[in-house]
Amino acid sequence: MTSESPIVHYLKDYQAPQFEIRSVLLEFDLHPTKTQVINTMQIQRVSTNEDLVLAGEELELVSVLLNGQEVIEQCVVDAESLTIMTGLSEFELIIKTIISPEKNTALEGLYRTSGNYCTQCEAEGFRKITYFFDRPDVLTLFTTKIVADKADNAVLLSNGNLIESGDIDGNRHYAVWQDPYKKPCYLFALVAGNLECVEDQFITAEKRSVALKIYVEERNLDKCEHAMESLKKSMLWDEARFGLIYDLDIYMIVAVDDFNMGAMENKGLNVFNSKFVLAKPDTATDVDYEGIEAVIGHEYFHNWTGNRVTCRDWFQLTLKEGLTVFRDQEFTADMLSPAVKRIEDVKRLRSNQFPEDAGPMAHPIQPQSYIEMNNFYTVTVYEKGAEVVRLYHTLLGEVGFRKGMDLYFLRHDGQAVTVVDFRNAMADANGVDLSQMHAWYVQAGTPTLKVETLYDALSQTFQIKCHQYLEGAIEDFKPLLIPIKIALISEQGELLELIPDVDSATKIMGEGKEAVLRLTQQTETFTFTSIVAKPIPSLLRGFSAPVHLEYDYSDSELSLLASTDSDSFVRWESFQVLALKALKVNIECYEKGQKLVLSSAMKQAFSGILQDHSADAGLISLTITLPDITYIGEQFEEINVDAVYHAHKWLRTALAEHFEADLLAVYKRLNQSGGAYRYHKDDIASRKLKNACLRYLMLLPQQFVLGKEQYYQQENMTDVLAALETISHSSHADRVSCLEHFYQHWKNDSLVLDKWFTLQAASHHIHAFEHVQELVKHADFTLTNPNRVRSVLGVFGRVNVLGFHRKDGLGYQFLAEQIIQLDKLNPQVAARIVAPFTHWQRYDESRRKKMHSALTLILASSTLSKDVYEIVSKSLGQSALQG
Structure with missing residues (x-):
């Protein structure tokens, strides 16, 4: 590291911009190593006496014209900025720079990949293109002119609508794009190169025709159909669910192989990692197809939650990302299986975000400081941020949440705002106090919800005592507003009517057989009446809050919930808790050198789930899959890698041996070959369960032939890859030949x-x-x-x-x-x-x-x-x- 330590940026130091850019004209003369950028800005002073300081990195400064006069000699230039001393209140500034896209291996700013020019400006990449106010709260109107050789750059793209194009001398051509909406520079985009286009259209609810274009390399033209269908579904869904209609005449997507992120929501010109655009059955798995649909949706939804309403500063990143992840999760749930989607999201949160919350990089969803902004594009800001948005939805209901969203756009369209503005819109639209939600934004770590229950047979009351705490935070902990969705279940597996007593009624939302406990204090008790026999609590239904749940369930209670609960998440979770219990026992046995055991409770629950032919096959596959090794490790203060790995593998193998016949029967029933691939929730669920069974069976040497046969059938990439994955784990003699076969093919x-x-x-x-x-x-x-x-x-x-x-x-x-x-x-x-x-x-x-x-x-x-x-x-x- 260099001798100078990087500077730490703090939210508390935020200051509003001292200048406004009324409009900007960017002119690019593209060249692999010497691209010329002319940046013409119309600037108005907001402050009275501040110097003009523009951000810029890795730029060769050629000229600075202030109202037509060259002032480069009077400027102060360092590695990160350009300072211009001027007292003018309004002026035109023209800055000419040279950059080298070919040498830009960091892939931030303007770079060249596979012969094509591409940009990535979020979070602070625009300063590598030209000197500018590279911050999200400076919004302006962009016009972009691109000039390039025609032979190497048949396509010239930027934000907004194409207003002019033509040929010029020397076999060159140009295009002028104008974005009618003000935006911050992180949403700027430029793409140029020899790309082919797949075209379609979408008719909005206002009966406007929007041209839809996906640009890819010619060899990938046959892999765009799913992406285009996903885009149209996203547009239709956003109109129906949130009343949000697209606002330009054209919507473009460009797929590039070299891209740091999954995709980028640049206004009207989304740049995508090709992984999230290209798919056909023999090259892409079900997971790929779902990922494409979700990311296409995510970037499209940003048009309103991120572009039309953007962030005041980067500390507000979850304002756009947490909200948009919630929206894309809801979209995918509606397109496929809501129950499966919810569980997959929870698994991802627990395996990736919970560990982040428990480590040295723990930070709240609204970080209070950073050194490098790129480091806060994290699962905490995105996934936990989405869970916090979901809290609003749970507390306010679908109607109340939509009212809050409507008010948010009414108040803030065209503005750069904060998480407080979002919370106030939700609160004001529904006439409720949501100030306690602030703690979710500023406290790092995953809270623990400890629940204790007491049944009184004489009074026929059932008490649920809830206590919240944050590990390591005692004096500084601020109680969170936690919605706890619950039900009570009889020993016969039936849902009971929920009747709260007088004291609890004001703290409980909902009626009938499911309710939401509104926990606002560190410790509160909720009481239900007319409970004729001791019930089993079904807690945190739908994973209603991102917390660790502590409740002392017996094995028999967990088995009952896993096989009968009407809530899919609780069914899945109950088996996961049973499995964690079994794993902890076996980890201890491994450490002591004792024999490992498969408990009767695990066998009973596993059998009940596997034999439930009425359940969603996707849910069954998720439920019979043991917790991830990462999540298992998180249950211990000190992780014994060897013990965790070997106990996990032993338990999977023991289940495979005990249920070999059952797993084989399910596998054979679902392994129906010959049908054409469909991206449909039923087919996806069948493949998911079939391959979950295969992963168990391939732990048994005598079943290796199943994986080999499935691999060589080469029916679709989902099945091919599932088989090859299991083969790659083995030491079988055919492992090398299968991997080599795949390599030569692809x-x-x-x-x-x-x-x-x-x-x-x-x-x-x-x-x-x-x-x-x-x-x-x-x-x-x-x-x-x-x-x-x-x-x-x-x-x-x-x-x-x-x-x-x-x-x-x-x-x-x-x-x-x-x-x-x-x-x-x-x-x-x-x-x-x-x-x-x-x-x-x-x-x-x-x-x-x-x-x-x-x-x-x-x-x-x-x-x-x-x-x-x-x-x-x-x-x-x-x-x-x-x-």
Whole structure:
């Protein structure tokens, strides 16, 4: 790291912009290494005496014209800014710069990939294009003129509507785009290159025709149908659900292979990682199809929740991202299975966000400080942020939530606002006090909800005592507003009528057989009457709040809930709790060298779920799948990697052995070949359950043939990849030939090849580490492509327990060395790969020392970026940060 520590930015230091840009004209003369950018701004002063300071990085400054006069000699230029001393209240500023898209391996600003020009400006990439107020609260009207060679750049795209185009001398041409809506510069986009277009149209509720265009490389034209259908579904859904109608004449999507993020919602011109656009049955899995539909929806929904109403500053990031993730979750739920979608979202939250909440990078959904803004594009801001938005929906109901959204847009369309503005709109539209919701935004960590119950047979009352706390936060903890959705179930599995007593009635929402307890204090008791026999509480239905739940269920109660509860989440959760109990027992047995056991409760619950032919096959597949190893580890203060891994594998194998016949029967019933692939919820559910059974069966050597046969059937990528995944974990003689067969078949399709890399990087094979070492030497591996990096290094550190957590520490050293190399090329992606190291203090002493050494090695790099520095220094507990 350089001698100067990066600067820490604080929310408390926010100051409104001192200048307003009324309009901007950007003129690009594209060249791979010498692109000229002329930036003409009409500026008006807001303050009385501040100098004009514009952000800019890695720019070659050529000229600065102030009202037509060259003033470059009077400007102050440093590595991060351009300062112009002027007392004028209104003026025109023209800045000419030169940039090199070809050399931009960080993929921020304007860069060139596969012969095409592309931009990524969020969060602070625009300053690598030109000097500007690179902050989200400066909104202006953009006009963009692009000039380029015609042979290399047949397509010239930017935001808004095309207003002019034509040819010029030297086999060159130009295009002028104008965006009629004010926007911050992070929403600016430019794309140029030789791309082909798939076209369609959408007729809005106002009967306007919107041209829909997806731009891809010619070889990918046959993989755009699903993306286009997803876009049209998104537009229709947003009109029906929220009354939000698209506002431009054209909506464009561009797919690029080299992209740091999943996609970007630039106004009218979305740039996508090709992973979230391209699909056909033989190249994409069900998960890919769902991911495309969700991300297409997410970026489209940003048109209103992010673009038309944007963030005042980056500390408000969850204002647009948490809200839009909630919207895309609801969209996917409506398109597929609401129950399955909810459980998958909870699994993702627990496996990724809960650990983040428990580590050194823990932060609230509204961070109060940052060094590098890119580091706060996190699962906390996105996924936990979405859960907080869901709290509003649970507390206000669908009608109340829609009223709040309507008021939010009425008040703030065209503005850059804060999370408080959103909360006030929700509260004012419904005439309720939601001020306590603020604690969800500013307190880091996952709260624990401890529940105790008391049944009084004499008075026929049932008390539910709720206590909330945050681990490690005693004096500073502010009680949260927690909606707890509950039901009471008889021993026969029937839902009971809920009748609260007088004192509880004001704190409980809903009536009938399901209610929401409105917990506002640290400890509160809720009482129900006319309960003739001791019931079983069904708690946190639908996962109504992002909390840890503590309740002492018996095994028999969990078995009953898992097999009979009407709430899909509780059914799933009950089996997961049973499985966690069994895993904890076996982890302890492993540590003591004792025999591992398969409990009767686990067998009973597993059998009941597997034999329930009336249940959704997708739900069954999720329920019979054991908790992720990451989530299991989170149950312990110190993670015993070896014990967790071996207990997890043993329990899966024991279930496979005990239920081999049942699993095989389900597998054969669902393994119907010959039908054409359909992206339909029923087909998806069947494939999901079939492949869940296959994963169990492939733990048994005698069933290896099932995976091999399914692989060579080559019916669709979902089944092919599920089979190859199970094969990759094995040491069977056919493992190598199957992996080689897949490689030879798909080596020319980069997205499919990413899957091949991923399978091996995630493999539980005994030589997994050595295999990953070879993968980074493979001719098709490159550190310059984020997808390829994530498919190997990201997967290895995150999920490869055997390889990454080797006792000798070689896995740690290997990843640290790769991060140092990657950081020189792409700091943003490198910072993501560091994440597995952040929990180093949770492991045994030997591993702690080795992970600490790996982090220290990274920190010692003389060229370390502020992206990686922030995460590594916080992980090591260093506080030598410049304030």
